[in-house]
Amino acid sequence: MDNCKGNHCIQCTVDKCKNHCQTSDYCSLDKVSIGTHESDPKVCQCVDCESFVAKS
Numbered sequence: 001m002d003n004c005k006g007n008h009c010i011q012c013t014v015d016k017c018k019n020h021c022q023t024s025d026y027c028s029l030d031k032v033s034i035g036t037h038e039s040d041p042k043v044c045q046c047v048d049c050e051s052f053v054a055k056s
């Protein structure tokens, strides 16, 4: 049974993240932090979810 309450305001396909609802493409958190590792971001690949937690 899936007990994960996906936040439908945060769609996400990163199923390697501990916060991902595995049976649907949503994040389980109430809010996430988004940032960048670039000094001058130009494309979406420059942007990161800083709430990502690797599955152990």
Ligand code: SF4
Residues within 6 Å of the ligand: 010, 011, 012, 013, 014, 017, 018, 019, 020, 021, 026, 027, 028, 029, 032, 049, 050, 051, 052, 053
């Ligand atoms: S924390 Fe970020 S990467 Fe992880 S499921 Fe939520 S939105 Fe996706």
